[in-house]
Amino acid sequence: MGAGLTSFDCNTHTTREINSWLRQHSDASVLGETLSVVLLNPDSRHNLGVGLVKPLKILIEGPVGYYCAGLCDGIEVEIAGGAGWGLAENLMGGKVVLHGSAGSAAGATMRGGLVVIHGDAGARCGVAMKGGTLLVTGDVGVMSSFMMQKGALIIGGDADHALGDSLYEGKIYLRGEAASLGADARIAELNANDVAFLSGTFLQAGVDFSPDDFKKVESARRLYNFDTKEKEIWKQAL
Amino acid sequence: MPIDDRQPSRIWDESSIHDIQEKARLGRYRIRAFSTSRALPTLEDLTFIPSGLTRVPLEGYRETCSTEITLGGRFAGKPLKLKTPITIAGMSYGALSRNAKEALGLGASAAGTSTCTGDGGMHPTDREYSQTLVYQCLPSRYGFNPHDVMRADAIEIVVGQGAKPGTGGLLLGQKVSPEIAGMRDLPDGVDQRSPCRHPDWMGPEDLAIKIEELREATDWQKPIYVKLGAARVYEDVKLAAKAGADCVVVDGMEGGTAASPDVLLDHTGIPTLAAICEAARALEDMGLTGEVQLIACGGIKSGVDAAKALALGADAVAIGTAAIIALNCNAPLWLEDYEAMGTRAGACHHCHTGRCPVGVATQDPELVKRLNVQEAAERVENFLHAMTLEMQIMARACGKSHVGNLDRDDLRALTLESALVTGIPLAGMRQPLVPQHVASLMGAL
Numbered sequence: 300m301g302a303g304l305t306s307f308d309c310n311t312h313t314t315r316e317i318n319s320w321l322r323q324h325s326d327a328s329v330l331g332e333t334l335s336v337v338l339l340n341p342d343s344r345h346n347l348g349v350g351l352v353k354p355l356k357i358l359i360e361g362p363v364g365y366y367c368a369g370l371c372d373g374i375e376v377e378i379a380g381g382a383g384w385g386l387a388e389n390l391m392g393g394k395v396v397l398h399g400s401a402g403s404a405a406g407a408t409m410r411g412g413l414v415v416i417h418g419d420a421g422a423r424c425g426v427a428m429k430g431g432t433l434l435v436t437g438d439v440g441v442m443s444s445f446m447m448q449k450g451a452l453i454i455g456g457d458a459d460h461a462l463g464d465s466l467y468e469g470k471i472y473l474r475g476e477a478a479s480l481g482a483d484a485r486i487a488e489l490n491a492n493d494v495a496f497l498s499g500t501f502l503q504a505g506v507d508f509s510p511d512d513f514k515k516v517e518s519a520r521r522l523y524n525f526d527t528k529e530k531e532i533w534k535q536a537l
Numbered sequence: 538m539p540i541d542d543r544q545p546s547r548i549w550d551e552s553s554i555h556d557i558q559e560k561a562r563l564g565r566y567r568i569r570a571f572s573t574s575r576a577l578p579t580l581e582d583l584t585f586i587p588s589g590l591t592r593v594p595l596e597g598y599r600e601t602c603s604t605e606i607t608l609g610g611r612f613a614g615k616p617l618k619l620k621t622p623i624t625i626a627g628m629s630y631g632a633l634s635r636n637a638k639e640a641l642g643l644g645a646s647a648a649g650t651s652t653c654t655g656d657g658g659m660h661p662t663d664r665e666y667s668q669t670l671v672y673q674c675l676p677s678r679y680g681f682n683p684h685d686v687m688r689a690d691a692i693e694i695v696v697g698q699g700a701k702p703g704t705g706g707l708l709l710g711q712k713v714s715p716e717i718a719g720m721r722d723l724p725d726g727v728d729q730r731s732p733c734r735h736p737d738w739m740g741p742e743d744l745a746i747k748i749e750e751l752r753e754a755t756d757w758q759k760p761i762y763v764k765l766g767a768a769r770v771y772e773d774v775k776l777a778a779k780a781g782a783d784c785v786v787v788d789g790m791e792g793g794t795a796a797s798p799d800v801l802l803d804h805t806g807i808p809t810l811a812a813i814c815e816a817a818r819a820l821e822d823m824g825l826t827g828e829v830q831l832i833a834c835g836g837i838k839s840g841v842d843a844a845k846a847l848a849l850g851a852d853a854v855a856i857g858t859a860a861i862i863a864l865n866c867n868a869p870l871w872l873e874d875y876e877a878m879g880t881r882a883g884a885c886h887h888c889h890t891g892r893c894p895v896g897v898a899t900q901d902p903e904l905v906k907r908l909n910v911q912e913a914a915e916r917v918e919n920f921l922h923a924m925t926l927e928m929q930i931m932a933r934a935c936g937k938s939h940v941g942n943l944d945r946d947d948l949r950a951l952t953l954e955s956a957l958v959t960g961i962p963l964a965g966m967r968q969p970l971v972p973q974h975v976a977s978l979m980g981a982l
């Protein structure tokens with residue numbers, strides 16, 4: 300996958316050494332010239348490639364543990380294997396591609412960028428997203444997109460119970476079926492903007508889906524305020 | 538009992554009747570701010586027993602009594618160095634006004650101590666005005682981002698808060714201004730009910746990995762705190778220490794809030810007095826006293842309270858409500874505005890309404906103007922200085938040349954309740970009422 304690129308063997312180094320090495324390379328990337336590196340033998344190690352906020356392309360040749368590519372901005376990561384919890388959590392920008400399935404909370408609290416999971420994702424994927432796009436080609440677990448604020452979750456397969464519970468302004472696009480929708484979530488028709496967004500994202504992610512097969516899940520906005528009839532009451536002494 | 542037609546029932550007293558009728562009107566729980574109004578065993582129930590013939594005091598007004606503290610040296614490459622062990626607790630921009638946050642930053646920096654962002658992210662002036670800034674990582678993760686992680690001096694993972702352990706934050710729509718909504722990625726004016734579970738970890742094993750993530754992201758330079766609402770303190774502190782925290786912050790049930798269902802304020806958690814003792818015992822039992830540092834908060838009102846907290850085993854304290862009172866909360870100004878909210882200066886607990894008469898807990902631009910940043914900062918600095926002097930007075934009287942040297946032998950309990958809660962001997966006695974080994978077998982400590 301990454302033949303000829305600078306590589307680092309996780310087997311013979313501590314997590315701190317691996318991340319320091321990655322940070323050195325991301326610091327060395329200059330405008331317009333992003334360095335590419337390879338991590339070998341990740342063996343499901345937790346916390347690989349975290350806290351990188353300068354450009355770097357990383358190929359990871361194997362499965363990763365928790366929080367891979369968490370707390371990052373502007374990086375490109377491709378993982379040949381599955382991932383533990385919190386894949387690309389709090390991603391600000393950049394692209395993370397997983398060739399495998401992800402554990403719980405994939406893309407949690409993302410604020411930007413694109414995460415593509417070529418497989419399934421566990422419970423609460425896209426939880427509390429604040430931006431960016433999370434595309435899962437397979438199924439997603441229970442309570443996915445719980446309290447999602449902004450951004451988009453695209454599900455190529457089915458969703459388990461309570462999809463989109465307590466959504467704010469985020470959007471969910473679902474190709475299969477949801478076991479149930481969460482509180483305040485409702486099915487809506489796609490509009491032209493949705494179709495254009497999905498087409499563009501599928502192209503960018505290199506997946507062969509058609510927007511026509513998707514429906515949208517959005518917030519009914521009934522939970523935004525305690526009770527709109529009482530709005531004035533909150534301004535008084537209670 | 539003789540019949541008295543004017544005497545309210547002790548069971549159905551006037552406040553219970555009012556409470557029922559309010560809930561019957563609203564159809565939901567009641568919400569208020571500030572802190573529990575219950576009478577609890579507190580640090581006030583302890584007294585110092587200073588030097589006499591058995592110990593030599595330091596000269597009260599002259600001899601050196603240090604107050605400096607280093608926090609977070611367990612694993613962090615750059616621990617915090619503070620001039621006083623009194624820090625400012627996390628209070629968000631949103632709950633508080635921008636002017637209040639800036640004044641806290643300036644005042645605390647002048648006093649040589651830290652402030653904390655609170656929920657809702659790091660506003661640029663949080664960093665600008667606070668020399669030492671602790672960045673909270675909350676379940677909501679509002680505004681949380683790696684760039685601010687790098688800018689912070691320490692990171693505090695919030696598991697819970699004393700005012701409402703087990704429940705997330707609350708910020709009613711009237712305080713969710715466009716700027717606050719923007720920082721939190723929320724719709725304008727929404728009644729923000731924050732989650733209480735972290736999005737990407739669940740239990741203590743995951744927390745250990747989360748702490749490692751933050752350490753890796755900051756190259757192991759920044760101290761990591763774990764903040765707990767005081768509930769099962771002994772077990773929670775042990776788990777936080779085992780997960781790798783540098784400092785554990787324990788917030789007792791007297792802890793403040795800008796909005797909460799009132800039932801949580803009054804009926805959840807345990808008092809700070811008990812929480813400090815449980816936390817100190819947990820660290821002692823793990824052999825981690827001093828290595829994992831304990832920061833106590835929840836209702837700390839004075840330097841004497843802080844000194845007692847240190848004597849019971851805390852390494853530092855954090856103040857929230859006391860700090861906003863120093864800003865001007867409940868000051869006798871704009872009295873008609875207190876009246877308009879149905880309260881009065883000295884009894885206000887109405888931060889949730891967004892109508893704070895003194896500009897501390899509001900986003901209304903006209904009200905915010907009432908808080909002059911420079912003057913408020915000076916009051917905060919003065920108050921921190923006064924608290925620090927009070928701590929030194931207590932420490933010197935007990936013959937200690939550093940406030941951190943105060944210990945349990947310097948205290949006696951003034952009430953049976955506090956003697957039992959703390960294991961400190963009752964005044965007039967030389968031994969605890971319940972020997973400590975019996976108490977720990979009973980699970981009482």
Ligand code: SF4
Nearest residue numbers: 866867885887888893
């Ligand atoms: S004076 Fe302001 S800060 Fe103090 S309790 Fe009232 S509303 Fe809250």
